[in-house]
Amino acid sequence: xxxxxxxxxxxxxxxxxxxxxxxxxxxxxxxxxxxxxxxxxxxxxxxxxxxxxxxxxxxxxxxxxxxxxxxxxxxxxxxxxxxxxxxxxxxxxxxxxxxxxxxxxxxxxxxxxxxxxxxxxxxxxxxxxxxxxxxxxxxxxxxxxxxxxxxxxxxxxxxxxxxxxxxxxxxxxxxxxxxxxxxxxxxxxxxxxxxxxxxxxxxxxxxxxxxxxxxxxxxxxxxxxxxxxxxxxxxxxxxxxxxxxxxxxxxxxxxxxxxxxxxxxxxxxxxxxxxxxxxxxxxxxxxxxxxxxxxxxxxxxxxxxxxxxxxxxxxxxxxxxxxxxxxxxxxxxxxxxxxxxxxxxxxxxxxxxxxxxxxxxxxxxxxxxxxxxxxxxxxxxxxx
Amino acid sequence: xxxxxxxxxxxxxxxxxxxxxxxxxxxxxxxxxxxxxxxxxxxxxxxxxxxxxxxxxxxxxxxxxxxxxxxxxxxxxxxxxxxxxxxxxxxxxxxxxxxxxxxxxxxxxxxxxxxxxxxxxx
Numbered sequence: 001x002x003x004x005x006x007x008x009x010x011x012x013x014x015x016x017x018x019x020x021x022x023x024x025x026x027x028x029x030x031x032x033x034x035x036x037x038x039x040x041x042x043x044x045x046x047x048x049x050x051x052x053x054x055x056x057x058x059x060x061x062x063x064x065x066x067x068x069x070x071x072x073x074x075x076x077x078x079x080x081x082x083x084x085x086x087x088x089x090x091x092x093x094x095x096x097x098x099x100x101x102x103x104x105x106x107x108x109x110x111x112x113x114x115x116x117x118x119x120x121x122x123x124x125x126x127x128x129x130x131x132x133x134x135x136x137x138x139x140x141x142x143x144x145x146x147x148x149x150x151x152x153x154x155x156x157x158x159x160x161x162x163x164x165x166x167x168x169x170x171x172x173x174x175x176x177x178x179x180x181x182x183x184x185x186x187x188x189x190x191x192x193x194x195x196x197x198x199x200x201x202x203x204x205x206x207x208x209x210x211x212x213x214x215x216x217x218x219x220x221x222x223x224x225x226x227x228x229x230x231x232x233x234x235x236x237x238x239x240x241x242x243x244x245x246x247x248x249x250x251x252x253x254x255x256x257x258x259x260x261x262x263x264x265x266x267x268x269x270x271x272x273x274x275x276x277x278x279x280x281x282x283x284x285x286x287x288x289x290x291x292x293x294x295x296x297x298x299x300x301x302x303x304x305x306x307x308x309x310x311x312x313x314x315x316x317x318x319x320x321x322x323x324x325x326x327x328x329x330x331x332x333x334x335x336x337x338x339x340x341x342x343x344x345x346x347x348x349x350x351x352x353x354x355x356x357x358x359x360x361x362x363x364x365x366x367x368x369x370x371x372x373x374x375x376x377x378x379x380x381x382x383x384x
Numbered sequence: 385x386x387x388x389x390x391x392x393x394x395x396x397x398x399x400x401x402x403x404x405x406x407x408x409x410x411x412x413x414x415x416x417x418x419x420x421x422x423x424x425x426x427x428x429x430x431x432x433x434x435x436x437x438x439x440x441x442x443x444x445x446x447x448x449x450x451x452x453x454x455x456x457x458x459x460x461x462x463x464x465x466x467x468x469x470x471x472x473x474x475x476x477x478x479x480x481x482x483x484x485x486x487x488x489x490x491x492x493x494x495x496x497x498x499x500x501x502x503x504x505x506x
Contacts, residue, residue: 110400110404117404315393315489316490319439319468361469381488383485
């Protein structure tokens with residue numbers, strides 16, 4: 001349109017001059033009129049061309065103003081580029097914030113968890129000490145103590161058995177003294193008969209007169225001996241009865257003592273059994289509690305191991321975010337630096353392949369390929 | 385006195401959980417945030433084992449591994465690579481540079497301890 005106006009503006013004076021030349025043989029008045037008409041036509045053409053330029057400038061201004069103001073682009077590609085240029089730094093900022101916040105939070109969390117695990121380990125070590133002092137060792141000590149106490153009771157029983165044998169011997173003594181009493185009674189009987197015999201001998205000696213005088217002395221002596229024997233036998237019987245009474249008293253005292261000992265031993269045995277049973281119950285409870293503590297400690301250990309695995313998610317998330325940041329930064333740099341022709345020749349597949357090469361985790365490759373979001377199995381260990 | 389393990393990782397939380405795992409088993413630990421930091425921590429410390437990440441700023445794990453193998457004082461120090469990288473090509477790169485084991489994150493504490501225990505005793 002502008003070209004058309006400019007062409008016409010350039011052609012109009014030529015057209016007017018041609019008219020002047022054509023009417024060169026006209027009269028002066030006619031020539032003046034024609035010249036005036038030509039000048040008017042030229043002025044009109046100039047005004048028309050100026051109007052056209054003004055319109056074009058206005059149109060160009062309309063096109064250029066958005067560029068100057070930076071608010072919009074006439075084409076969709078330009079708008080998209082502008083959108084990315086404006087949005088990408090915001091996204092980068094958000095990703096950076098999320099990464100920093102996540103890292104700080106998980107670092108703090110793992111620090112606190114470290115302290116918690118230390119305390120749990122301390123508690124577990126105390127449990128182990130309790131296990132040593134309150135578990136099987138104590139059971140063994142109590143069993144040994146029970147055996148030693150039983151041995152002591154057995155020693156008491158042996159002593160009691162000795163005392164019983166002594167009582168039997170004392171009862172035998174009683175039998176002997178009974179025999180002694182009987183023998184004393186026999187001696188008394190013999191003494192009585194001897195006395196009677198001596199008396200008869202004395203009567204017969206008196207009847208014999210002088211010839212029996214010597215025999216009478218013998219008979220008196222025999223009689224005195226029999227009386228003396230009777231006295232000794234009576235004394236023996238008394239002594240034997242005294243000894244019998246003493247033995248009986250000793251036997252009674254020994255019997256009472258033996259019965260008391262028997263009761264005491266039985267009572268001691270019951271006490272020992274009760275104490276041992278109580279200790280065994282307590283140790284059984286301790287052992288049960290120790291087992292529970294060991295089970296709890298083991299479960300806590302497993303839980304700690306699980307938390308340690310889970311805490312490592314931050315490292316993986318951070319790597320994914322860093323990759324996205326790198327890609328966005330590169331895209332932004334391209335938006336700012338690339339010309340239209342460079343964009344036109346951009347190999348998208350190559351760009352995607354470069355993205356892929358930066359991945360470190362198998363999950364990133366799966367997601368890139370549009371596959372399921374599978375997680376890396378923990379602790380894949382290769383020894384070289 | 386326990387054996388000392390140098391833990392190299394740019395993630396503070398990973399350094400912390402590895403350290404927690406090893407300390408609980410009786411190992412002493414020193415932490416470094418990248419390869420360069422790790423080399424600076426070698427001076428004055430007797431290191432019995434190195435556990436290193438692969439992708440780190442300033443100096444990556446494979447470069448650190450090569451540096452360690454080039455130094456006379458750490459030539460025979462066993463190195464475990466602890467990384468999210470599971471590609472066999474990367475593993476092969478680590479093996480060629482002298483790594484003793486390649487552990488892919490996330491690690492299970494007992495298995496990491498078993499790997500460490502195979503190379504050094506606490």
